[in-house]
Amino acid sequence: MTRVRAAICLMVGWVGLLWLLEGVDFASGNALDSFGIEPRDVGELADVVPAAFLHFGFAHLTANSLPLLLLGFIAAVRSGVRRFLGVVLLVIVASGLGVWLTAAPGSNTAGASGVVFGLFGYLLVRGFIERKALDIGIGLAVGVAYGSIVWGALPSDNGISWQGHLFGLIGGVVAAFAFRERTRAVTAGSTVRPVP
Secondary structure (H helix, E strand, O other), rough: OOOOHOOOOOOOHHHHHHHHHEEEEEEEEHHHHHHHHHOHHHHHHHOOHHHOOOOOOHHHHHHHHHHHHHHHHHHHHHHHHHHHHHHHHHHHHHHHHHHHOOOOOOEEOOOOHHHHHHHHHHHHHHHHHHHHHHHHHHHHHHHHHHHHHHHOOOOOOOOHHHHHHHHHHHHHHHHHEEEOOOOOOOOOOOOOOOOO
């Protein structure tokens, strides 16, 4: 299976799962909302990963679906599915723990927007870290197309989890470093030695 086909299957399946879960949540009278992250309660650490797959209504899910689908597809094609899954896991954990540590008391946070911000950050800096012209171009295009979302990572009191956005963005940048392609020290029979 080519990277493109694998990326399409993965992202369509992922977004489809989010819609299915929101349908179940709606039909159950929002029973899944209890899996959101409530800050600084140790028992809530178990909800860090599930919260990234849940939403508070179809409007919330609709707002996240297209950017998740597009940014996820690009990242999966450029990185390969295995590396992409590592990036997403790091972003989910960074975003969720950031919410758990810093969100307002009594709040409940869920949604894939932390992942969207993480993929944005990952794609934005990946090309510069990898030193690949195509990925630099992709990062610049992503920056132009989605750059305005950065305002969502700034502190506000509008009921949107800027903490999830900010820590997702940070997680994406960290993932670009953590999951960069390693260059080989030995090429074509010659050895590269560090300069003392």
